[in-house]
Amino acid sequence: MVLYPHMTALDIVGPHEVLSRLPGATTTFVGAGAGRVPTDTGTLSLGDKADFSAVPAPDVVVVPGGRDVAAQLADAALRDWLRAVDAGATWMTSVCTGSLILGAAGLLEGRAATSHWIVRERLREFGAEPSPERVVVDGKYATAAGVSAGIDLALTLAARIAGPQVAQTIQLAIEYDPRPPFTAGSPTTAPAGIVGHLRANAHLIVTS
Amino acid sequence: MVLYPHMTALDIVGPHEVLSRLPGATTTFVGAGAGRVPTDTGTLSLGDKADFSAVPAPDVVVVPGGRDVAAQLADAALRDWLRAVDAGATWMTSVCTGSLILGAAGLLEGRAATSHWIVRERLREFGAEPSPERVVVDGKYATAAGVSAGIDLALTLAARIAGPQVAQTIQLAIEYDPRPPFTAGSPTTAPAGIVGHLRANAHLIVTS
Numbered sequence: 001m002v003l004y005p006h007m008t009a010l011d012i013v014g015p016h017e018v019l020s021r022l023p024g025a026t027t028t029f030v031g032a033g034a035g036r037v038p039t040d041t042g043t044l045s046l047g048d049k050a051d052f053s054a055v056p057a058p059d060v061v062v063v064p065g066g067r068d069v070a071a072q073l074a075d076a077a078l079r080d081w082l083r084a085v086d087a088g089a090t091w092m093t094s095v096c097t098g099s100l101i102l103g104a105a106g107l108l109e110g111r112a113a114t115s116h117w118i119v120r121e122r123l124r125e126f127g128a129e130p131s132p133e134r135v136v137v138d139g140k141y142a143t144a145a146g147v148s149a150g151i152d153l154a155l156t157l158a159a160r161i162a163g164p165q166v167a168q169t170i171q172l173a174i175e176y177d178p179r180p181p182f183t184a185g186s187p188t189t190a191p192a193g194i195v196g197h198l199r200a201n202a203h204l205i206v207t208s
Numbered sequence: 209m210v211l212y213p214h215m216t217a218l219d220i221v222g223p224h225e226v227l228s229r230l231p232g233a234t235t236t237f238v239g240a241g242a243g244r245v246p247t248d249t250g251t252l253s254l255g256d257k258a259d260f261s262a263v264p265a266p267d268v269v270v271v272p273g274g275r276d277v278a279a280q281l282a283d284a285a286l287r288d289w290l291r292a293v294d295a296g297a298t299w300m301t302s303v304c305t306g307s308l309i310l311g312a313a314g315l316l317e318g319r320a321a322t323s324h325w326i327v328r329e330r331l332r333e334f335g336a337e338p339s340p341e342r343v344v345v346d347g348k349y350a351t352a353a354g355v356s357a358g359i360d361l362a363l364t365l366a367a368r369i370a371g372p373q374v375a376q377t378i379q380l381a382i383e384y385d386p387r388p389p390f391t392a393g394s395p396t397t398a399p400a401g402i403v404g405h406l407r408a409n410a411h412l413i414v415t416s
Contacts, residue, residue, distance in 0.1 A: 008225070009225060014218060014221075016217065016252060017249075029251065041224065043228070043237065044254065047244070117383060167390060167392075169406060169412075175325060175353045175354030176356040177353075178359070180379060181343075181364050182376045185384040190380045197377060
């Protein structure tokens with residue numbers, strides 16, 4: 001579970017709440033240097049993480065997104081670690097703008113992938129084919145749409161890793177029976193005025 | 209946003225991801241003593257929180273749940289703070305077993321409320337009427353079902369606090385268009401075998 005400064009907290013806490021419940025799983029937080037990181041709301045910090053060098057052979061990698069895409073794409077330490085662990089990992093996954101980081105590491109070339117809807121087309125910069133699906137699995141590379149989509153990604157992974165019975169048990173344990181009070185979670189279903197407002201004010205979602 | 213040792217991370221990070229996006233909102237984490245807390249998975253810690261004494265007049269209070277219900281119900285400092293801030297607060301809310309804490313503080317007497325499905329009936333110990341709804345609003349007391357229900361609670365609150373346009377904008381910003389890969393999130397929809405397994409192994413969800 002990758003942590004980096006000014007990431008979006010729910011991007012990693014959603015998947016962690018699911019994947020840490022897999023029988024026999026050990027979840028480790030990892031980033032540049034041991035310690036903790038501030039998240040993109042400023043008031044919440046997450047930890048404790050181990051330094052990249054302490055986690056050379058993860059089975060499953062989850063990369064979260066965050067508002068400051070430019071900073072993420074300039075993060076050479078993260079990119080280098082992702083490239084180094086890719087060969088041995090069973091699953092390389094991302095939530096939200098985390099897929100741009102996988103892309104920048106060269107891991108999505110020629111693959112279908114998704115990201116937060118407001119930056120999804122930028123996947124093309126890294127040779128990936130943007131998909132409007134909420135969770136996209138292409139080989140061992142699984143990417144999720146924005147922020148809350150990490151929960152759906154993680155349940156999908158749980159089923160692939162431990163079988164559908166285990167995934168359903170975890171889903172019931174976290175009572176994931178979503179009932180959004182509005183139909184506004186996707187640019188294809190939200191009222192046009194809401195979509196237009198966010199497109200015109202993309203800085204509310206990503207600042208770069 | 210209340211933090212206490214061995215709480216469930218998603219219970220507070222879900223609502224925080226929504227409510228921290230309300231225009232003009234200031235979110236503060238609060239608990240017994242400044243610092244951070246370990247969560248119930250053991251590997252993730254959350255912070256930084258202020259001491260209860262530093263937050264005497266919150267507008268909106270969110271109380272998360274956790275696996276160790278007995279420890280939560282024995283937490284006198286939290287109960288005392290909840291009683292003290294109740295009179296001035298606009299909303300007193302909870303996620304998962306957090307409603308048992310509101311109940312233990314005497315705030316749910318005679319009110320409809322919900323909780324994680326596996327402990328929901330225990331609300332009666334505190335004079336509350338258990339409801340099977342995912343989000344229950346009774347006056348200024350709003351309670352949510354287990355773990356992931358905090359996101360639905362927070363969007364409901366966002367609409368009440370700032371209007372439906374703002375709530376829908378936040379929903380689209382976090383791309384909350386859930387697509388669970390299974391229909392197993394509630395004891396009324398999950399396969400009977402899965403429900404029976406968790407009922408017989410309730411310690412997988414709550415340890416006391």
